[in-house]
Amino acid sequence: MISNIGYYLAEDRILCFEIVAKKKANWVLKFVKSAVGETDCPDTIPEFIAQRRRWLNGSFFAAVYSLIHVAQIWRSDHSLLRKLALMLEFAYNALNLLFSWFSLANFYIFFVILTRA
Numbered sequence: 001m002i003s004n005i006g007y008y009l010a011e012d013r014i015l016c017f018e019i020v021a022k023k024k025a026n027w028v029l030k031f032v033k034s035a036v037g038e039t040d041c042p043d044t045i046p047e048f049i050a051q052r053r054r055w056l057n058g059s060f061f062a063a064v065y066s067l068i069h070v071a072q073i074w075r076s077d078h079s080l081l082r083k084l085a086l087m088l089e090f091a092y093n094a095l096n097l098l099f100s101w102f103s104l105a106n107f108y109i110f111f112v113i114l115t116r117a
Contacts, residue, residue, distance in 0.1 A: 010058035067094055070087075
């Protein structure tokens with residue numbers, strides 16, 4: 001099973017998934033234009049790279065978590081149309097996860113083919 005370390009990297013995304021997929025509820029998340037957020041910008045290149053690594057790891061873990069727990073959507077009280085729309089989104093996310101997993105290898109293969117031609 002996936003370790004709990006990834007859970008802490010993606011807690012905000014997992015919280016949103018759990019709210020939408022809550023059993024016997026039909027909660028919806030909405031964009032609030034007037035909301036204000038605050039963040040700390042990295043000061044050095046190593047800090048920036050570490051931040052990007054945390055974000056990528058958290059994003060990957062959240063994607064895997066949502067795909068593992070996709071059945072929770074069917075236990076919610078969302079309409080059938082919304083559930084089908086969410087399933088379509090999960091299918092897109094699964095394909096996106098698959099392509100991003102193999103993208104580095106694809107770049108390498110393309111580079112090797114390009115340089116040997």
